[in-house]
Amino acid sequence: MTKQPSIPISAETPSLAKKLGKEKATITTKKPIEKDYRKGKKSLYIEEKKGTSFDTCATIGNEYVCCNVKVLKSVTNCPFDCSYCFLQNYLTNGTMSAVGDTESLIEEVKQRLEEQPWRFFRIGTWELGDSLALEKDINQASELIMAFKNLPNAVLELKTKSDCVDTILDLDHGNKTVVSWSINPAKIINEQEHKTATLQKRLAAMKKVEDAGYPIGLHFDPMIYYPEWEADYHELIDQIFDTISPKSLAWVSVGSLRFNPEMKQKMALNFPKSYIHSQEMILGPDGKIRYVKPLRLNMYKSFMKKLNSYLDPQTVLYFCMERFDVWEKILGYSPRSIGHLDYIFADKMRIKYPEMVETMGSLEMYEAHQDS
Amino acid sequence: MEFKIVKLKIEDLNSDNSLFSCESLRELTTLNSSPLQTGKLESSKIDILWVYKDVNGYQRIVNPFCLNDNIRSNEENFSCIELLGYSFLDCLKFQLQTYDHELTAVEKIYYISWIFENFVNKEKISKEGLFKELYHILNLQAFNHRPEKLKKLTRLSKTILSYCHSKKFSLKQIQLISQLDEDILNYVLSINKLVPVSASIFIQWVQTINDCLVQYSWSMETFVDYMETEGFNTNKLTTISETKKEFTPPIDTSIFKDELKKLRYKTLYDYNKVIEDKVKDFTSSKDISIKWDERCETPGFSLTITAKSKQDFNDCLKTLNDPVSQKKIYSILESI
Known part of the structure; x- marks a missing residue:
């Protein structure tokens, strides 16, 4: 497993501290405020769930198709340091934290499921952090896996850039958890996804998870443009399917690099060696900067052709936050709505x-309730 | 606040044993050639020099800008206010609070830099402590936790700061350009000298050049070579500036702007060119025009018919209904 940085843990209440193990937990009464998101990564604070944790992933708009996945905000900030991470411009308090009372999270999920019993919910824990990077310390994903096994019409998605899967391999998940990876060619992982597991380690972890019978998700997002992108992304696809079977995949998403305009300066400041923020990009009608469409189409066309040569027809292949006309041009169809x-x-x-x-x-x- | 009026000679400032024991003359000389000396700061702002006695009993200057004004005015003698029985910090705060104009961003940069250089340590106060006392008065809350960031801005060359001062750049704008390679700033400044550009165009150009360098992994030399190959060099601009009495910046810099845009958005440029050619091929009639999103993000186009008579209108409809025209329209639609 990837050696994670040593993270001192503090907890909010004695019960949470006890849960973490007396020797490493320090009890504090108030979550410290850390304005620097990088400094915030150096400690882990375990907190009680406050307010609503359940939400929808992206802001739903008319121009770009969102998959309507739901999120459970169970971790905030992440030990990794990706150059394109939106958290560097999002968190007002950078203190890395995790909700310790998992049962409260589960209660909220149950309530939400009861409101729409006809609906199939995909619920991820990666909105503000990595689903598995801290698992050895917090055991949160394991508790959620066990709880989701008994929840009707819902699947848990644990999305990660780590290889921290050992603690979940023996769990009886009942096919109600999808373990997914955000993945990129080795060059991008090495240059842009700092402190994450290497490609080889992610692939090895993927194999372990496949052997444990979990459905797997792949997120080629953000796809990043650089001179050798085409050969590298093709090689990546080959490497993945040399490791796991296409039949093990529940879903695969593809999306290109995009960020808020104010992120550009942050990225340049925080990652002076990074080149990814200065490629040929424009401001889209959704307020996000992204590669110009002809470039995106070119990338998707080549990538999808390669990917489709492997994929099982029952695997959901979708674009994340892409235009309807891009779907049409690349996949030959587009969903008629987000609900669709x-x-x-x-x-x-x-x-x-x-x-x-x-x-x-x-x-x-689904269409009538796509905004809820 | 107690004070007394004392007279001071310019020569006093040039001697280490002077009344003012001004160890910071070198820095003050720097200030003399700073934007503050360019005449933008009028003497009405701070019209009298203030001094105080430091912990060692030496008199020191509180408001260096005034010194510049006095030197500029070439007066042999000038009056000073000597503040009595107050600490350096009290003097600074009092002076800033009674100052009736907001300092420009560049002035603040110089001022803070001057204070840091000359009073920290000597006055047994840390930079952070000093900054904490002053940032409210100087309206520098944005740098509250990071005074070193403000300090970094002083590393910009005087030429650049002079330009920022003359164009009244905000601190945020100065901070923005301070992150870029100074070669880029100097290059755009060299254009600005010949064909003055606004602050917003200046920022836009330096940012775009910076993006191009990152995008193509180029050095500034490669960029300049490229621009010259494509027909733009500052020597050409010199020729233009010598032959024309009045400049028309949009025309004079059009080659530069076009080449910069073409370089930065190469894919879009080529793509739009294809669409443009198709549209030209279709709209031989000047009464039908087609507009599209040149960012190529939003699909489709808007087609406008201009008709002054029924005949005009019918002619346009006839053109649009023509199978050859329709084929061309579909081809345009497919491209966008």
Whole structure:
């Protein structure tokens, strides 16, 4: 396993401290405020769940298709240091923290599921951090895996750039957890995804998870443009399918680098050697800077052709925050709405993993409730 | 605050044993050639020099800008206010609080730099401590936790700071350009000398050049060579500036702007060129025009018909209904 940086842990209450192990937990009464997101990565604070943790991943707009995945904000900040990470411009308090009372998170999920029993929920814990990077210390993913096993119509997605999977391998997940990787060619991992697991380590972890029977997710997002991108991304696809079977994949997403305009300066400041923020990009109608569309189309076309030569038809292949016309040009179709894409997920998962989807709502229901 | 008026001679400042024991003359000389000496700071702002006695009993200057004004005015003698029985910090704060104009960003940079250079340690106060006392008065809250960031700005060359001062750059704008290679700034300044550009254009150009250097992994020399190969060099601009009495910047710098845009957005440039050619091929009629999103992000186009008569309108419709025209329109649509 990748050696994670040594992180001192503090906790908010005695019960949370006890849960972490007396020898490493220090009890403090107030979450420290750390304005520097990098300094915040050097300690881990375990806190009680406060307010609402359940949310929708992206801001839903009219121009770009969102997959409508739900998120559970269970960790904040991350020990890794990716040059393109939006957290560097997002967190007002950079103190790395995790919710310690997992049962409160699960209660909130249960309530949400009860409100829409017809709906199939994909729920990820990666909105503000990495789902597995801290697992050895917090045991949060393991508790969630066990809880999701018994939740109807919901699947947990643990998305990571780590290889911290050993503690979840023996769990009885019941096909209700998808372990997924955000993945890029080795050059990008080495140059831009600092402190994350190497490609080889991620692939090795992927194999372990496949052997443990977990459905796997892949997120080629953000795809990054550089002179050798095409050969490197093709090689990456080959490396992945030399390691795992395409049949083990629940879903695969593809998306290109994008960020808020104010991020550009932050990236240049925080990562002076990085070149990725100054490529040929424009400001889109959703307020995000992204590669110009002809460049994106060129990248997607080549990448998808290669990827499609491997993929199982029941695997959901989708773009993350891409235009309807880009879907059409690359995949030959586009979902007619965000609700439609959400429905496609439910339908395909129902067939591939019957345990995941017990009740299937209609397309109309998904579309009518796509904003909730 | 107690004070007394004392008279001071310029020569006093040039001697180490002078009344003012001004160890910081070198820095003050620097200030003399700073933007503050360019005449932008009028003497009405701070019209009298203030001095105080430091912990060693030496008199020191509180408001260096005034010194510049006095030197500029070539007066042999000038009056000073000597503040009595107050600490350096009290004097500084009092002086700043009674100062009736907001200092420009460049002035603040120089001022803070001058204070850091000359009073920290000597006055047994840390930079952070000093800054903490002053940032509210100087309206530098943005640098509250990081005074060193402000200090970094003083590393910019005087030429650049002079330009920033003349264009009234904000601290944020100065901070922005301070992160860029000085060669880029000097290059755009050399253009600005010949064909003056606004602050916003200056910032836009330096940022775009910086992006190009990162995008292509180029050095500044490679960039300048490229621009010269493509028909733009500052020597050419010199010729223009010598032959023309009045400049028209949009025309004079159009080659530069076009080449910069072409370089930065090469894919888009080529893509738009293809669409442009297709549109030209289609709209032989001047009464039909097509506009599209030149960022190539939003698909589709808007087609406008200009008709002054029924005949005009019918002619346009006829053109649009023509199968050959329609084929061309579809081809344009597919491209966008």
